[in-house]
Amino acid sequence: MYIFIKTVLTAIIIVSVSEIAKKYTWAAAIIVSIPFTSLLAFMWLYYDTKNVQKIIDLSFGTIVMTIPSIIFFITLPVMLKYKQNFILSMFVSIFFTFLAYLAFIFIIKKINFNF
Numbered sequence: 880m881y882i883f884i885k886t887v888l889t890a891i892i893i894v895s896v897s898e899i900a901k902k903y904t905w906a907a908a909i910i911v912s913i914p915f916t917s918l919l920a921f922m923w924l925y926y927d928t929k930n931v932q933k934i935i936d937l938s939f940g941t942i943v944m945t946i947p948s949i950i951f952f953i954t955l956p957v958m959l960k961y962k963q964n965f966i967l968s969m970f971v972s973i974f975f976t977f978l979a980y981l982a983f984i985f986i987i988k989k990i991n992f993n994f
């Protein structure tokens with residue numbers, strides 16, 4: 880039941896943002912830019928474990944791993960601006976983001992950066 884409640888609450892937030900975006904793009908962008916996924920993960924993790932160190936580790940890891948995710952937010956609008964198919968643009972953006980994560984992980988391991 881607990882997992883069901885977590886899933887429903889999380890889904891409500893996502894659906895709400897997509898509905899807001901239909902009328903108010905900037906409002907939805909502001910809401911999306913707030914790290915709701917991270918906030919929810921922190922809340923659920925703390926509720927489940929009461930372990931503050933896990934929250935600290937997850938928070939720091941999230942900051943570090945945000946860097947390669949920026950590729951997605953560059954690739955998608957550029958492809959769409961050049962009139963590429965939406966589905967193709969999504970897949971290409973995901974693929975380039977995947978490559979960026981691989982390269983980023985390789986680099987941080989190479990320089991012995993641990994988080």
